[in-house]
Amino acid sequence: MTVHPDERAPVSRGWVSRFGLLYLGQNAAWAGPTQLLIAIQVADWYPGEKEERLAWVMAAGGAVMLVATPLAGAVSDRTGSRFGRRAPWILVGALVAAIALVWMGFAPGYAVLLAGWLLFQAAIAFSINAAQAVAPDQVPRRQYGLVSGVMGLTYTLGVVVGTLIGTMLGVRTAYLVTALVLVLLVGQFLVRFRDPQVLREKVAVDPVGGARWARFSVVPSPRRYPDFAWVFLTRLLVTLGNSIALFYLLYFLRDRIRVADAEGGVLVLTAVYAVMVIVSAIVSGRWSDRVDRRLPFVSLSSLGVTLACLIMAWALDWWVVVVAAAVLGVSWGVYMAVDQALINEVLPTMADRGRDVGIMNVAVALPNTFSPVIAALALRNLGGYPGLYLLAGALALLGGVLVWRVRDVR
Incomplete structure (x- = not known):
């Protein structure tokens, strides 16, 4: 039976903690190669043209993510296995992504590294998208801000x-350890996760949006x-700005x-950024739930990202x-804590949550695709790093x- 988000029982702290660890593992697997590992490999192989080579790797991976993300959502919506709609793809995506990380760790050159990165991007898109659809599937609306935080x-x-x-x-x-962390943290969530099987005849009529499977x-x-379109556009713009900056x-x-020690400097800045996010994310997510407001948090945090870029x-x-890292951390912590809650509020239909979450993730995949090229062009044509x-x-x-x-969400 489909339950409206306002009528669901609250999820426990243990459930929220396990879900957070799942999401941590997925994003650690993505962040290691993106933040350092691929850049180090490319700089070792091509020290004189590292910027362009890195940009092409990231752009190609973003293009794969762009296709895989909405596809992953549509596929999980229509998965009728006895293990549920989301769990199989969370697991399979994580396992394939772990294999791709091992592949990249042993890559002898640029072409093999690129192939491994493309496989990883496709696989992690399926795992992350299925995980993100779990919250609008099972979490009550009054806890959207908490889970988003x-x-x-x-x-x-x-x-x-x-x-x-x-x-x-x-x-x-580092690649091998990252793969292990991904598998372990995904596994700890799935062991106790109950993802109910949803039969097509049971979701034929959507009590919220009137959507039917046949109307896909x-x-x-x-x-x-x-509202869905405006949230997509604003997420695209803010994420693109943040991606170009980083x-x-x-x-x-x-x-x-x-x-x-530039690599150590990245670690220090990441730590400062992370502390600020930790301070702001949970507080702002719960605060957003308490006052039942989303838009002021999203807007002000976007302006904070602008301030960090100006610095x-x-x-x-x-x-x-x-x-600048501290300002960005506070701003991005608030933004991320409430942005996902805002997305959950504007999802059009209950039957197609995975598809619609996947489309929203295109607003992240597009920056991953184009920010490397835009950043390279800006660096060359807008006066260097200030431009x-x-x-x-x-x-x-x-x-x-x-x-x-956005009109129907405050």
Whole structure:
């Protein structure tokens, strides 16, 4: 029986904790290669053209994610296994992603590394998208902010864990450890997760949106569901700005700030950023639930991302970059804590949650696809790093303004 989100029983603290660990493992697996490992491999192989080579790897991986993310949602919506709709894809995606990480650790050259990264991006898209659909499937609306805050917190901790593994270990060992962390943290959630089997005849009529299995479409109509479209656009803009700002962080520290140990500098900034996210994510998620408001949190945090980008644009000293990392951490913690709750509020139909969460994740996949190319062009044509960070801040600012076009959520 389909239960409306307002009528569900609350999930326990243990459930929330296990879900957070699941999300931490998935994002640590993604963050290690993205933050350090691939950049180190590419710089070792192509020291004179590392920026362009890294941009192409990330752009190609983003393109795969762009296709795999909505596909993963649609497939999990229509999975009728006795293990439920989401659990099989959370598990299979994680196992294939772990295999891809091992492959990348033993990559002898650029082409093999690229192939492993494409496989990883496709697999982790299925695992993450299925996991993100669990919350709107089973969590009551009054806990959306809490769970969204935990997701924001554990996403950031995942970045820290992935970066720490990449910094403390050799490249090959780091890939192997990251794969193990992914499998263990996904496994601990699935052991106690009860994902009810949903038969087609039981979800034929959607009590919220009136959607039927036979009426499946690729995307929800922007005319019929304008709030969904506006949230998608604002998420795209803010994420694109954030992605552009962070893409060349390692090289920014090496070439502009002149940090002797740039890899260690990335770790320090990540730690500062993470502490700020931890402080702000859970507090803002619960606060959002308590006051039953989403839009002010999303808008103000987007403006905070803009402020951090402005600081980075004119930074020449290490301590200024640390300040920018703190501002970005507070802002991004609030944004992530409430953004997912806002998404859950505007999902059009109950029968197609996986598809619609997948479409929302395209707003993250598109920046992963295009931010490397945009960042490279900005670095070359907008006056170097100042122009790059001004562009990133402008995109976040636009997203923070446009979110107020959402009408049916406060």
